[in-house]
Amino acid sequence: AQSVAQPEDQVNVAEGNPLTVKCTYSVSGNPYLFWYVQYPNRGLQFLLKYITGDNLVKGSYGFEAEFNKSQTSFHLKKPSALVSDSALYFCAVNPFGNEKLTFGTGTRLTIIP
Amino acid sequence: ETGVTQTPRHLVMGMTNKKSLKCEQHLGHNAMYWYKQSAKKPLELMFVYSLEERVENNSVPSRFSPECPNSSHLFLHLHTLQPEDSALYLCASSQDKGTGDEKLFFGSGTQLSVL
16 A cells, blocks of 8 residues: 655744655655645646655755655755745655555645745 | 646536536646545545546546546536535646656646535
């Protein structure tokens, strides 16, 4: 069975502070990992993905994520939060060779001015 | 804009109605998807089409009926829905449905309310 967990429903961060949105996974094999963002009244937008190689992946809007195999985590990070980063963030996992993408329940990120 | 357009944006229907959701992608992609998004639940994959052929159906009730007449258009036909079917229905596309590393492009969704 494959699953992905986002342990925090809500994360609040002051503008200008670093932010982290957590994601852990449990899959067999070497997973493909993704982050998507959903702004109000919009569909999901791709932020970044990890397939192989460097554990630190850089994506859109200054976000990055670190793949940690020993902790089975893929946390999303940004050094300095902007109010416009406020949105719903989804982590997703796809085991290598498997074609079904499994999404987490989402984390609502609110950046406080 | 993501290149994936969904209509209508909002839909209210009674349990005995028949309605259809429409999705169109302008990206030249070969795979299209229907997802259901409910509050505080993971996105649920409903249907996948690759080159107009249905390749996945995740045990979705028969009151949801997909149609993919060509690689640019995807429909979801609805009939005799239940109130628990109220949700945001998202359409997505990807270049291909291959090894699972493709990124998905989503439409803005149809917010469905079943009364």
